[in-house]
Amino acid sequence: MEPRKISSRKYLYSFVITAIIFSTAIFLSNYFSQKRIDEIRNIQDKISIDILSSETQFSLLEESLCKDIGTGTLSTELANLEERLSYTESQRGVNDPEVQTLKKYYSLLEIKDYLLMNRISEKCKRNPLSIIYFYSTNNDCEDCEREGYVLTRLRETYPDLRIYSFDYNMDMSAIKTLISINKVENNLPALIIKDKTYYGFQSIEDLEKAVPELKLLKSTKEATTTTATSTKKR
């Protein structure tokens, strides 16, 4: 029998085309990944400026009235940044060096924001509404994922509540100091609310009980919504 023809040239073409498609896809994927990192950096810079500006404003107005420096001066971008950062973490992996650096920077910004908020609250005799949350990415914290859902939901419900989340095992002296001054044990998830530390999973109800001010926020918010709706109806 005569030997069959083999379309060698076509195999070569199809291989080259496929390789081109693959390389383009790799390029695009890296490009967009880098774009994301850039965007996160931009947000971080913005927050950094926000904090610096608030601190400066605070120093300038040291002697003036509190109405000029309400909590509204704090940066509003933290939640946005956190969401993007955790998405990037899920895409690139916890151990990605880029992700690690971004997380460190983010943690520092959180601590600065926390300190500033405390100073403002102290001066203006307000109760600071904040939760400090320690979690772990080492698979040794079963409830961290669930706690994360609770805190995300809480943040959605109470935009005025400031939630600061920290990776307990992050190798950074500022976080280690934060852990030691608050005497947080390695029993995660751990939450610090009004100087009290709670260990283990806390549901939305638990937290609402721990911070009764939240309910107040809710009722104010609901009242506004109702008025808005009734106005609309008219």
Add this chain to the structure above:
Amino acid sequence: MFDITNSIAYVFLFLSLNFEVFLLITYFENRMDIAEEANLLAKGPKKYPTVTIIVPCWNEENTVSKTIYSLLSLDYPRNKLKIMIVDDGSTDKTWERIQKFKNNPQIDVYTKPNGGKYTALNFGISKLSSDLVGCLDADSYVHKDALKHIIMQFENKEIMAVAPSVKLWQPKGPLQLLQKVEYGFGIFTRKMFHYMQAVYITPGPFSIFRTNVFKKLGGYRHAHNTEDIEIALRMQKNGYKIAHAHNAMVYTVPPDTLRKLLKQRVRWSYGFIKNAEDYRDMFFKRKYGNLGVFILPMAAISVISIISVTTLAVIGVIRSVINKYLEIQTIGWNPHWISFNFDWFYINTELIAIIGLVTTLGTLTMILISKKMSEGKIVLGLDLIFFMTLYMFIAPLWIGKAAYNAIFGVKASWR
């Protein structure tokens, strides 16, 4: 994250994309030829060889008469076409139903003890003297021009067998409509294999052979209940050319329940796996041309890749369902989830997603081309939606089951 599961997925995606590109190049090389074939019929065949169509039937009382009538209305000289009905020991009223044809000079009617489809075919082959022989399953119907289209392929002396295009008889409901797309896609791939001299199935309904093929290579074999794969592989192994007449339409009645569909497909996939195993010495051999070096290995790899990619996908789906369940259990149903904010930041641009998208677009292109080839125009309907959404979930079921059966030695049955 670049881990082992992703690497496996990339390898398979590269291979399937490469295969798609290869098929598309083949299509664009030959598209003029494909278009021209439609006009061939107007010229008509140069001569009409004698043909015998064997209709093996086993408990086909409901469809057999219609099958015979469709053969009788073939546009072909009556003195050149013979129909041989072989009742393979039916236990229903098939034998009674076919009695009405016994006085037709074009038709011979036989009965024999039940022995399986391949025995009925061999029984018929042993009794004929025509130039060409074909078979038509008793649940299939032919288009009146089908035979003429096929005959014209035989004008090339080297062609030893011609496969038709198989379409579905009046598909309705999601299950049959998705099969319609699948069969259409089959027409496209088989035509591409035709150009690569790599057709490895001569489908049961209405594949026509030169009678010499059986004289030289012997009759049909049991071949794990897929004698139509085995005979094609045997022919290819012996250097016999198989063509595909994509305009020759045959209609077959598709399974109407998932159970029946799975049964049929497990038989086909199992048959392919076992026959590929029997003909494994053809793999990667240059002397078997494109079939040996590319098509057969790709077909075998696709079995593995479908199973592994699906397993990975199913694990992914289960994981996200568990996470969603955990979330709902923890914080209740989130009423905000419907409000969808578009943010480019959260569009998945991982390599696997981009390549997956390109591969899907390639598949879609081929489906549209196959629709144009099998229906004459591109019609976008429900069938495409059912295919794109459901097929990927049910096809792995039968491929997985067939692979399981092949590995653990469970025999597939006909019904």
